[in-house]
Amino acid sequence: MLRATLRSVLSRKLRLVLSGLAVVLGVMFVAGAFVLTDTLGRSFDNLFTTVYAHTDVEVTAKPKVAVAEADGEQVPANLPAAAVADVLGVPGVADAYGLAMADGARVIGRDGKVVSSAGAPQFGTNWTDKDPTVHLREGSRAPAADTEVAMNAALAEAAGLAVGDQVGILTLAPKKTFTLVGIFGYDRDRDSIGGTHVVAFTEPVAQQLMLGEPGTYTSIQVTADDGVPDGTVRDRIAATLGDAYQVKTGEQAAAEQSANLKQFLTFFNNILLGFAGVALFVGVFLIVNTFSIIVAQRTRELALMRAVGANRRQIVGSVLLEALLIGVLASLLGLGAGIGVGGVMARLAASFGGDLELAGLGVPATAVIAAFTVGVLVTMVAALIPALRASRIPPMAALQEAATPDRPLTRITVIGAGVFAAGATTLGVGLSGVGDATLWTVLAGVLVSFVGVALLTPVIARPAVSLIGRLFSWSVPGKLGRLNSGRNPRRTAITAAALMVGIALITGVTTVLASATTSLTKIVNEAVQADLVISGLQTGPRPPTFDPAVLDRTAQLPGVEAVAGGSFDEALVDGDRTGVAAVSDMGALQRIAMLKPTAGRVDALADGQAALDADRAARDGITVGQTVTIQLSRGEPHTYTVTGIYARNEMIAGWLLPPSATRDFGIPQPVQAFVTVADGTPVPEVKAQVAALLADSPEVSVGDREEFVAQQTSDVDTVLVMIQVLLALAILIPMWTPCW
């Protein structure tokens, strides 16, 4: 029996392997996701182990506003320089020094553009000769004056700079120009660690530009005396400094940073698993199709088996065994391809994110287990219905020439209608927004309705085919094709269903993304009267910013009516974390965004005043005249009085603060500005003038509303193309297999 099945599989190996192609692709994505995550994860571990190699204990201050890695940038709190002396006094501490190091030192390269680190941090730090892994290259020296900087070799090369060059750098402050006096590398002659770009200033400059506060550090790096365990030193320092500090061993810090970075991998993982899902969904249809054909072809053979004593279970088993073999083979091929894809993607990601040193390719046990579980399970579940159909072949079929007649479509139609009705109901419930898991309800509804439609396809197939077929029936092949596809509506339907999945998915994704673009256009047109928008496309965790002086200078340009710029921060308002915006000119914003006050006034915000949208005010029970305590990323908590409540619109919502609040912002510089131009003044003229003002802020540009929408949605198009290519890969390639 086993041998008969195996031989039968081998005799059809090409068709079976091809029908398994969708499963191969699905498994490939699954395995690739695991391999990628594992390889990059271990690379991150190695990276941070290197970074903390010479740090036994690290001291940081607790952040003022805790932000999860996935939600945005957390601004580390500054700790006073005096804390270094406290740490040095702790027994067991051999040495300790402060680092004023923060992300956001953007160097302007030779070409006048901000040098991209492709996602890796762009650190600005104080120069210290205490780090034994840092080595100045030949002809270099440490920055000694406040106008001098050093940078790591990777950054110098990317910027096209050499020792002696003048270099513009954007930090918390707008562009400042320095002299490059030193280029440094690391142990083993590396140009960068993990692709990071590092600029080293003198200590006071680093504190001012990177931390926004003189006399402070972001961390204290501690070396322990020989023979004293790191943990002991950590506990002693923690006891000395008290609760406001976080004290970790180097090992702990490395593990935590690595874990933070790994969260981003989850995102990649989910995308890959999404494509795996698509490929496998298509795979199910194709396998059902292939096995239905095989079972039909093998009718006499299976009937003979029944005639010589095989029971139903054996017939089901024989078909399922065939599916198992394909599943195992597809999983094996998919696993191999997945390891390759994961490896290539890890390499791409590593070179993309600067120069991450890649750990050896890792194939975790989970990848193997997931690959085989998914591949085998999907194949066998898909083959179950054809297998059950095979077991119903009567032994009589062995004696008859004609195949068993097609069963009536009544049952499948009734079931299909039922499933479709259930799916449509679920979809309706989901769309009406009742219940909590609306998105999931909608997704489930769509999926179930789809299966319902697929089940109904045989009924639709005959009339549809005859209608479409009429177009081609002038030719003999056309006529034959029409008759052939009408003859077996089940087969026609199941083949069409596989294609249906593909088209539905591509249409769905395109619709969602097109809707996003359309609604953004609508929002911008309806909610904002601005003639020009200053903004940049955010590509990393930090938003693009520009010099706040540009706002004043733009306002003074002839023909400019109003300018409203916004800076953004994460804050705790009465203890609840929320985003806040500081508006440069509230009066201008009110006119440009057509803000309507529902209580108080929103045409101006003085120091210590705040405005809030009506929805949020109602939710939190806030009224005009009330005071709230706001803790921003830096500094101490301040009390604000609510002076205005406005009706929210699509662009403006939430807490609005006066310009003075930016003092305590993590990134005080404006991210976006709206400009209105007086009637009669040509907009392009003003635009050119604003563009000139932005010369030193290369991260942003000025454009009219149309250009703004195009800029903000430019990555939507990229995403769309990527998704369509991957969907094509997952769907269309396996589609031609039934032709074999």
Next chain:
Amino acid sequence: MTPVAARAVDVWKVYGQGEAEVTALRGVTVELERGRFTAIMGPSGSGKSTLMHCLAGLDEVTRGEVYIGETRLAGLGDTGLTRLRRDQVGFVFQQFNLLPTLTAEENILLPLAIARRRPDPAWFTTVIETVGLGDRLSHRPSQLSGGQQQRVACARALITRPDVVFADEPTGNLDSRSGAEVLGFLRTSVRDFGQTIVMVTHDPNAASYADRVVFLADGAAVAELAGPTAESVLDTMKRLDALAAVA
């Protein structure tokens, strides 16, 4: 043990309903003796194939009873019928129905493999010698002639030592020499091993190899011949045709 290997008692078989109703068997009663070679003959549409299907448990009867040995077929259910086919019945088909991917030997042993039983080497050798396939065992069906394929099919039917072997027009697709060979060792297996064989045929020459011929016409058993020759079978058929013409 009764001398009857299989019997049909007042078997009716009706296909379809209403206007499309066709009565294939009308009250057939027949007993097939153990250890004998019985041929069922009749013109096309006489119900001879239907009778065999009902006797073999491949088709359900509309009314009446069928027994194989002491086993009553009605109400056996799928499991019971499967066991019956596995242990008590063997088939030889007109189309040979070998699995194209298996060798001759594997095809012969297929029923035992399905039943997860070990072959009896002595019996295997005997069967192989009887059908004369010794040097062809490792060949695929596509590498064998029609006669050789049917001999493999016969060996497959004999290998389980069933109570009854049902052969459906076994020589229908063979030239006369190959047909004679197949019929020859079907008879040998009856004579030498006491195998019971029931064969459906419309060929008087094939029927002459049997110990007894049962004639069917219009769904009823109408005549019988013991120790037939090709001439006596032909004569009986002519007589039945004449009767039918009169009626």
